[in-house]
Amino acid sequence: MRQAVNRATGPDHQRVRYVLIGVTVAITLLVVVTAVGVGLATSATVYDDDVDYWIVPETDGASSPLIDTDGPSFGEAHTTAAELEEYSGVEYASPISTRVLTVEHADRSEYVLVIGAINSPGIGTIAGVDAETLPRTDPETTSGEVVLSETTGALLEAAQTDTVTIEGEEFSVTAVDEGSATGSTVPVVLMPLSDFQALTESGDVADQFVVGTNDPGIESELEGLYDQSTVQSRAELTASETVDADVPFALSLTAFIVSVVIGTLFVLTMMGLELVRERPQLRTLAAIGLSTGSQVRLIAVQTLLLTALAGLLGGVLGTLLTIGINELAAGWLTSGPIAVAHPALVAYGVVAALVIGVVSLPGLVIMVRRFTRGVPQ
Amino acid sequence: METGSPTRDDHAGPTPVVRATDVTKTYTRGSEPGRIGRALGRTSPPEVTALESVSLSIDRGEIVAISGPSGSGKSTLLHHLAGLAVPDSGTVTIAEENVGSLSRRARTRLRLEHVGIVFQHFHLVDSLSARANVALPLVELGVPTADRRRRATALLEELGLEDRVDHRPGELSGGEQQRVAIARALVTDPVLIVADEPTGELDTETGERVLEAFQRATDEQAVVIASHDQETLAIADRRLRLRDGRLQSPAESVVR
Numbered sequence: 001m002r003q004a005v006n007r008a009t010g011p012d013h014q015r016v017r018y019v020l021i022g023v024t025v026a027i028t029l030l031v032v033v034t035a036v037g038v039g040l041a042t043s044a045t046v047y048d049d050d051v052d053y054w055i056v057p058e059t060d061g062a063s064s065p066l067i068d069t070d071g072p073s074f075g076e077a078h079t080t081a082a083e084l085e086e087y088s089g090v091e092y093a094s095p096i097s098t099r100v101l102t103v104e105h106a107d108r109s110e111y112v113l114v115i116g117a118i119n120s121p122g123i124g125t126i127a128g129v130d131a132e133t134l135p136r137t138d139p140e141t142t143s144g145e146v147v148l149s150e151t152t153g154a155l156l157e158a159a160q161t162d163t164v165t166i167e168g169e170e171f172s173v174t175a176v177d178e179g180s181a182t183g184s185t186v187p188v189v190l191m192p193l194s195d196f197q198a199l200t201e202s203g204d205v206a207d208q209f210v211v212g213t214n215d216p217g218i219e220s221e222l223e224g225l226y227d228q229s230t231v232q233s234r235a236e237l238t239a240s241e242t243v244d245a246d247v248p249f250a251l252s253l254t255a256f257i258v259s260v261v262i263g264t265l266f267v268l269t270m271m272g273l274e275l276v277r278e279r280p281q282l283r284t285l286a287a288i289g290l291s292t293g294s295q296v297r298l299i300a301v302q303t304l305l306l307t308a309l310a311g312l313l314g315g316v317l318g319t320l321l322t323i324g325i326n327e328l329a330a331g332w333l334t335s336g337p338i339a340v341a342h343p344a345l346v347a348y349g350v351v352a353a354l355v356i357g358v359v360s361l362p363g364l365v366i367m368v369r370r371f372t373r374g375v376p377q
Numbered sequence: 378m379e380t381g382s383p384t385r386d387d388h389a390g391p392t393p394v395v396r397a398t399d400v401t402k403t404y405t406r407g408s409e410p411g412r413i414g415r416a417l418g419r420t421s422p423p424e425v426t427a428l429e430s431v432s433l434s435i436d437r438g439e440i441v442a443i444s445g446p447s448g449s450g451k452s453t454l455l456h457h458l459a460g461l462a463v464p465d466s467g468t469v470t471i472a473e474e475n476v477g478s479l480s481r482r483a484r485t486r487l488r489l490e491h492v493g494i495v496f497q498h499f500h501l502v503d504s505l506s507a508r509a510n511v512a513l514p515l516v517e518l519g520v521p522t523a524d525r526r527r528r529a530t531a532l533l534e535e536l537g538l539e540d541r542v543d544h545r546p547g548e549l550s551g552g553e554q555q556r557v558a559i560a561r562a563l564v565t566d567p568v569l570i571v572a573d574e575p576t577g578e579l580d581t582e583t584g585e586r587v588l589e590a591f592q593r594a595t596d597e598q599a600v601v602i603a604s605h606d607q608e609t610l611a612i613a614d615r616r617l618r619l620r621d622g623r624l625q626s627p628a629e630s631v632v633r
Contacts, residue, residue, distance in 0.1 A: 284500035289489025375461050
C-alpha cells in the first residue's frame with residue numbers, strides 16, 4: 001500500500017501519475033455516457049398495451065411515440081379525435097400531448113411528465129395511469145382536475161382532493177392511481193387535453209393520437225388522416241420499443257468496452273515504461289532473494305490499488321459531471337434531466353477500473369518476469 | 378603475510394561456505410545471426426571467455442578480496458560465487474548446494490537464505506525507509522512484522538544509523554546508503570557476503586568508515602569482495618588477482 005501511494009505521489013513517478021489521470025478520465029467518460037444511457041433507458045413512454053395504433057408526426061429521426069418529443073404537432077386535435085371516433089371499428093381515440101413540467105404541492109416541487117388526453121370510453125390506461133378517472137367534460141371545457149400516478153403522489157405527498165400547482169395554475173387532484181405503473185418510476189400527471197392546452201397555451205394541437213380498434217383494415221384510413229404522419233401498429237411499436245431499449249444498453253456497453261480498452265492500453269504503456277525504468281530495482285530485488293512471484297504480487301497489488309483509486313476519482317468526477325450536464329440540459333435544452341446521477345455509478349466506476357487493472361495484469365506479469373532476469377550493474 | 382592458494386583443498390577445517398571448481402564462463406558479444414543474416418553472410422559474433430577454469434574455496438569467517446584490471450572477470454566471478462549466474466562448465470557450490478543443478482526459483486531461494494549481496498551502486502528501494510529496505514528480505518522469509526522491525530533496527534544501530542532508520546535513501550548520504558545496503562545483506566544472517574566494489578561510490582573517508590563497519594559486522598561470515606581500491610583490499614585475509622578470466626597463482630595473502 002505504502003509503495004503504491006509513494007509511486008503515485010513521488011516526484012520520480014510521473015508515469016504512474018499519468019496512469020492515475022488516464023484511467024480517471026476514461027472512467028469519468030464511462031460514467032457520464034452510462035448515466036446518459038441509463039437516463040434514456042428509464043425515460044417514460046406513453047406506450048400502452050390497450051392501444052392498437054399510434055399516429056405520430058413524421059420526423060427526420062425515428063418516429064415513435066416517445067414523450068417530450070418537442071417535435072412537430074398535429075392541429076385541430078379535438079375535431080380529429082371526434083372524427084376518429086366516428087370511424088367504423090374504432091372503439092376509442094384520443095389525442096395525446098406531453099410535456100415535462102414543474103408540479104408543486106405544499107413545500108415540494110418535482111419535474112413530472114404531464115400528459116393531456118381525452119377520456120374516450122374504453123381507453124383504459126395512458127402511461128400506466130387509468131385515463132377513465134379523468135373528467136368526461138373534455139373536449140368541451142377545462143375542468144381544473146388532474147389524476148396523479150402513484151409515484152407522483154408519493155413524491156409530492158399529495159392525496160385525492162389536494163390541490164397541486166402546475167406552472168402557477170392550481171389543479172384539484174381527483175384521484176391518485178395506486179395501481180399505476182409505467183416502464184419506469186417516472187412520475188406522471190394525467191389531465192384533460194383542454195386543460196393541458198390551456199396550461200401550455202399550445203392551442204388545439206396534439207403530439208400523437210392513440211387509437212383502439214379490432215379492425216386491422218383501419219390502418220390505411222388512419223394514414224390518410226394527416227399528410228405528414230406515420231401510423232404505427234402495436235407490433236411495430238414492440239419492435240421499435242426493443243430497439244429503443246437496446247440503444248442505451250448498447251451505448252453503455254460500447255462505452256464500457258472502449259473505456260476498458262483505452263484504460264488497459266494506458267496502464268500497460270505507462271506502467272510498462274515505469275517497469276523499464278525500475279528494471280535495475282527489479283533485478284536487485286531478485287538478486288537479494290525476492291522471488292519473481294513476490295514481485296509480481298507487489299506489482300499486481302500496486303496496479304489494482306492505482307486503478308481502483310482512479311476508478312473512485314473517475315466515478316465521483318463522472319457523477320458530478322452528470323449533475324452538471326443535467327443542470328445545463330434543464331436550463332438550455334430540455335425541460336428535465338437527461339441523465340441519471342446515482343451513487344451506484346461511483347461503484348460502477350471502481351469496478352470498471354478494477355477490470356482495467358485485471359486485464360492489464362498479464363502483460364505486466366510478463367514484463368516483470370523478463371525484467372527480474374539478469375544482474376543489476 | 379602468508380602465502381596461500383586460491384583453493385584450500387588441503388585445508389583440514391570444516392566444509393567451505395562457497396567452492397568454485399574449474400568454473401568457465403563464455404559470453405557472446407552481440408546476437409547470433411538469424412537465417413536471413415546467415416544467408417547474407419553474417420558470421421557468428423565473437424565469443425569472450427570471462428572466466429577460465431577458476432577454482433577457489435572460502436571458509437566461514439574468512440575475507441577474500443578479488444582484484445584485477447577492468448574486464449578481467451571480477452564481477453563475473455562474483456556473480457557466480459553469489460549464485461546469480463550459472464557456469465558453462467565446472468561447478469559452484471554454496472552451502473553444499475550445487476548452483477548449476479538448481480532451478481531459477483531455487484537459486485533465488487538459496488540467495489535469500491544463504492547469501493548477502495552488497496552492490497557498488499547500493500540499489501536501495503527509493504520509496505521505502507532505511508528500516509523497510511533492510512527488512513525486505515525478511516518479508517520474503519515470512520518473518521513477523523515486529524520481529525522484522527526489531528532485527529532491522531538492531532542492525533542499523535550496529536552500523537551507526539540509529540537516527541536514520543526512518544529516512545528514505547534519497548535523504549541519506551552515500552556512506553549511509555551503503556551501510557543500509559550492508560545491513561540489508563546481513564539481515565538474514567547469511568553464511569556468505571558478496572560485495573562488488575562496496576566503496577566504489579564513496580570518498581576515501583566515508584569508504585574507510587564503511588569498511589570498518591563492514592569488518593565489524595562480518596565476523597561470522599565468509600566474505601568475498603571485488604575491488605580496485607587498495608584500502609578495501611587491505612582488509613582481506615586473502616587476495617586473489619584475476620587477469621583475462623584466470624586466477625593468478627600463487628595468490629598474495631595477508632593476515633588481518
